[in-house]
Amino acid sequence: MEELHCIGCGSIIQTEDTSKPGYVPKSKLTEENEDIICRRCFRLKNYNEVTPLKITSDDYFNIISEIGTKKALIVMVIDIFDIEGSLIPQMPKLTNYNDLVIIANKTDLLPKSVKEPKLLHHLRKIIADNELKPRNIYLMSAVKYKNIDYIIDEITGYARGKDIYIVGATNVGKSTFINTLLKSYASSEKDIITTSFYAGTTLNLIKIPFGNSSIIDTPGLINDNQITNYLSPKALKVVTPKKEIKPKVFQLDSKQTLFFGGLARIDFLEGEKTSFVCFTSEFMKIHRTKLENADDLYSKQVKVLLTPPFENEDDFPLKGYTFNIRKKNKQDIVLPGLGFVTVSGIIKVKVYTRSNTIPYIREALI
Secondary structure, eight states: OOOOBOTTTOOBOBSSOTTSTTBOOGGGOOSSOTTOOOHHHHHHHHHOOOOOOOOOHHHHHHHHHGGGGSOEEEEEEEETTSHHHHOOTTHHHHTTTOEEEEEEEOGGGSOTTOOHHHHHHHHHHHHHHTTOOOSEEEEOBTTTTBTHHHHHHHHHHHHTTSEEEEEOBTTSOHHHHHHHHHHHHHTOOOOOSOOOSSTTSOOSOEEEEETTEEEEEOOOBOOTTOGGGGOOHHHHHHHSOOSOOOOEEEEEOTTEEEEETTTEEEEEEESSSEEEEEEEOTTOOEEEEEHHHHHHHHHHHBTTTBOSSOTTSOOOOEEEEEEEEOOSSOEEEEETTTEEEEEOSSEEEEEEEETTOOOEEEEOOO
16 A cells, blocks of 8 residues: 555554554545545644654654755744744754755734844844854744745745755744645645644655645754743643734842743842843733742742643743843843843843753844
């Protein structure tokens, strides 16, 4: 029998083991078997029911390294809300230095006041600092179809008939981007690829005809520095923004603390009174308290007032990192996978995030 693949996640179709990827009951297989979808993708699409399955980093790199044997165009999709966490600096080496373009997705989440030239300027610097040399960088919103026609023209021009591989970390919107691309190109209203904000939706290569080329969806790389990879589905819904972010502004004196649920914490240790402008999901609850009360509040209220994490979920150990910000221009305190906080002035802060994710400071994006 010819090897079949799920059109939703790319898994090889099998009828023997319900616990493994690609399971389909024998009764659902037909002679045509066109656009076949596995049980996992069917339940995810229709009932939002998640069967957790993740490929390992070794599996991911083995799959992606196959691209290096081909002449191809690599389209890396990154999350504008988590730029550094969604970049994959090793991608050129993995793909034998095939041509690369970068799509910065989810621009609909940023305030409308953001100026695109300034945003692109910051993106180019961050991308260059990660030693990536793309042919071009594009801003887009896959869910809003922003710039999609222009991007189609650009990537087909760069591809020149070569296959187009869509790569990226988990949860950057790769599959949504592909669906938008296909629907815009073919004037279709039907999603081809299974989409979800849960990691591990796409499990193998999915090849789709596209003009003189093919578009190939790839699994998402699970980046250890993304906090979203350690969250429950319930917590994920809280930290994932759904609409344009309205910044929350806190005027802080030194010796005050901000809690981001129970997932992160910023202690303002030294400096004159200043604004902490928080760019996080609209569902994220931010609590202010005195630094002297912070430890006691956390120990008593994590999973109660400070959520997520929620009751009956695993403990979420936090580790602190101290930063002396000595630049007078605005800087971002980045909480990987949660968002960022813009500050200005000469200040000292201690930033707590999950023990194996590392916060950092960058020039303000906005």
